[in-house]
Amino acid sequence: MRPIRFVAELILLVIAIFFLFLGLNWQAGLGIGLILGSIVIAIFILELFFYERLQEDEVFKQTRLETFLSGYLGFNWKDEKLLEANNLTLDDVGYIKKWYEGHAKEEETRTKFWTKEFLDRIVPLGIDWASGFTPNLDKFSGEQTHALLSFDDHVVLQGYKQEIELVERILAQDGRNNVCLVGQEGMGQEFILAGLEGLIETGQALPALAYKRVVWLDVDAVLAGIHDAGELRSRLELIFSEALHAGNIVLFIERIHALFDPALPELPDIMIPFLQSARSQVVATTSPEFFASHLSRPDLASQLARVSLQEPSPEYLLIALQEVADRIKKTEKIAISYPVIKKVIELTDRFSLDIAHPEKDIDLLGEVVSFVKSQGANQVQVIDVVQVISQRSGIPLGTLREDEAQKLLHLDEHLRKRLIGQEAAVKVIANALKRARTEIQSTKRPIGSFLFLGPTGVGKTTAAKALAGLYFGDEKRMVRF
DSSP states (O other), X not given: OHHHHHHHHHHHHHHHHHHHHHHHHOGGXXXXXXXXXXXXXXXXXXXXXXXXXXXXXXXXXXXXXXXXXXXXXXXXXXXXXXXXXXXXXXXXXXXXXXXXXHHHHHHHHHHOTTSHHHHHTSOOTTGGGGSOOOHHHHHTEEOGGGGGGSGGGHHHHGGGHHHHHHHHHHHHSSSSXXXXXXXXXXXXXXXXXXXXXXXXXXXXXXXXXXXXXXXXXXXXXXXXXXXXXXXXXXXHHHHHHHHHHHSOEEEEETTGGGGOOTTOTTHHHHXXXXXXXXXXXXXXXXXXXXXIXXXXXXXXXXXXEEEEOOOOOHHHHHHHHHHHHHHHHHHHOOEEOHHHHHHHHHHHHHHOOSSOTTHHHHHHHHHHHHHHHHTTOSEEOHHHHHHHHHHHHOOOOSSOOHHHHHHHHTHHHHHHHHSTTOHHHHHHHHHHHHHHHTTOSOTTXXXXXXXXXXXXXXXXXXXXXXXXXXXXXXXXXXXXX
């Protein structure tokens, strides 16, 4: 960049000298020459000034980043020993930098109201006037994404850019232009729709979607108060007919499987005309299992384009959750450090298996913040996350208390009192529980898988009860089949 700048400055100087020389030697054009020469010299001076300011800004930003990192982590991040002592790596520092830079860019965009990027995000006046009159559809729906589409949330939505663009292209094409997002609950399906609605409302979507209105169907509200299949059929037909009449609705049906009632086997027949119409479109979400069992039938599959979702990458999680933590700090006045975020991801991986990232992480963060507020504190500590998970699961975690340590130390003795003459079983069970409690076993595998074999009366059920009582605190905390 430096040689290019030098050449540009040299050209400006030559042009300025030429105009001044022309003005002095051509009497009639003296004024014009002086004016043009002065303008070029002014441009030259301004270029020098702004370049130096830009250089100063870069130095200032770098200094501010260094200061932020040390303050955010609470120690000198360049000291690898301190990083290791806090269970962090240079990769973690890189994730913090990426979040900070993305967040700072969004903050800067918000202040520069004259830029195209800022203006593109403004929702035009009167956009709702393009929508048809849908009182019943509105009764069972909500346009919930506005709170998600603040400037700062673009950091979160960035992780779903490919999925948002794919859904946008499918909806904009002719023919089969309905979408089914297939993946485990919590994979960020709502973020994808939030991003799509943001593109439409700010006029950045493809032309075919310019006047579309995204409506989030509240499945729980649709099912509320329903007493029989006939009522559900009438309600759905009313909703779909109004959407068709409006002519520009993109209906988002989250957890579409909740509508498939065994008492209403004709539901697909009600939906197919709606899916086939060019006057309405659907974006649905469901699990891979339900899609395979109910939505893969030819007449439905021909109308729904499947978009398979995957859990976000660890890098995205760490960046997105820092953004969520920053929002919580602004709204709830509760500070959340980076080690806390790492602990949240670690523990949800182990103990929240029914929901995917990032929803389960955001849910746990919210639960931990409520716990901390109830304690009168203003900062979340790693131990707070551990306590909330421990209370939720009933599984002891964290630092061993003295009485618990003694119990763990003599675990074999406790088991032998219950399992007479079963030394091999006692040893295997005790070792598994010790590994689990001291958290040295793999988090990707079960605590233990035991198959108790033997004739009636040798202690198989007793072993299972002893296992539940010692690890979960109550013999009743077991499921029998």
